[in-house]
């Protein structure tokens with residue numbers, strides 16, 4: 024199978040950018056996909072990254088971004104909702120588009136996401152993390168979007184456009200980009216109620232009947248992002264070559280575990296890129 028991109032990298036932090044630089048150095052075609060925001064940007068001062076000291080995290084990120092830009096690598100902004108391993112290639116669901124890639128590097132960092140009561144129990148039985156992937160299952164039915172991610176309003180509009188009777192719940196004000204015909208509730212999802220499938224949601228001061236709940240967070244647990252991916256205590260299990268248990272899928276940086284530090288993320292990004300490049304070369308033989 025010939026696919027348009029050799030290596031898709033998910034995550035634009037130090038690990039992802041290091042992977043991108045090193046994949047380009049190996050002559051591979053690369054797409055660097057990332058949600059907005061990154062942990063390092065919040066660091067007041069970084070003193071332990073070799074050669075760059077007394078810089079704020081944001082300043083260091085800017086240096087990394089200058090480096091990737093100089094190599095012609097663009098950061099494509101958006102959320103990867105799902106990655107499907109299909110044997111000899113991958114399909115990545117990114118910001119509503121499908122991207123095909125020979126290999127994928129996960130450099131998604133760690134982000135704490137509070138799990139809603141009922142979420143784990145009803146996952147796949149009315150709970151979904153991806154409107155584009157599962158939307159059609161709810162055509163002609165009721166669904167609710169719990170929108171924490173920046174693209175949540177867009178995803179809700181998509182569900183509405185394919186004939187889902189959808190409502191959006193999110194903290195704060197109604198997003199301006201939400202289709203005016205879609206009901207919006209300012210609030211929070213407290214629990215998902217159901218037995219063999221989702222029946223309703225608990226919004227604290229109201230219970231809403233629904234057939235499905237789309238939980239759209241910025242942070243998606245790795246095992247949710249890629250079905251069948253082996254994790255341990257929430258971190259992706261890898262070999263020393265940054266291989267996951269899925270052939271062609273590599274991981275680097277905070278998402279693989281401690282120490283959660285820039286130097287380790289950058290080093291693992293290099294190894295993941297080199298191994299992904301080798302994998303592509305072998306597959307082309």
Ligand SMILES: Cc1cc2nc3c(=O)[nH]c(=O)nc-3n(C[C@H](O)[C@H](O)[C@H](O)COP(=O)(O)OP(=O)(O)OC[C@H]3O[C@@H](n4cnc5c(N)ncnc54)[C@H](O)[C@@H]3O)c2cc1C
Nearest residue numbers: 034036037038057058063066103131132276277283284285
């Ligand atoms: C306040 C603070 C101070 C710190 N100070 C230091 C320090 O002084 N020295 C040090 O070495 N380390 C420090 N760290 C740790 C350092 O920031 C991390 O180790 C480093 O950022 C890890 O890089 P990463 O690329 O693995 O992950 P991250 O930097 O977290 O990047 C992950 C990226 O993936 C994106 N992403 C996640 N999920 C998806 C998805 N589904 N689709 C698309 N994109 C996605 C995120 O938006 C993010 O851009 C600090 C961290 C914090 C929070």
